[in-house]
Amino acid sequence: MENHEILTIGNLIEQKRRDKQMPQEELAFNCRIVRKTMSNIETDKHLPGLPLFVKIAQALDMRGHELLKDIEYRGLLGDLFRTDKRH
Incomplete structure (x- = not known):
């Protein structure tokens, strides 16, 4: 994949x-x-x-906490807890 800046969880x-x-x-x-x-x-x-988040991590050969840690490392953790789930 071409390198680009990761700005969102998606x-x-x-x-x-x-x-x-x-x-x-x-x-x-x-x-x-x-x-x-x-x-x-x-x-x-x-x-x-959360249940789908864990399924996505597992399908990517990761544990849920590993994907969550990567999200946190990139400063995107707050996005998981938005009350408005759409942009």
């Missing part, structure tokens, strides 16, 4: 998926959601709830 999830050379459809299937929902997560139109 960007981070997309980067991790691309680093694994995983199509969006495969990640969605492994999380038991439709591809459009995964697209909405990666484009920050939707933030996953």
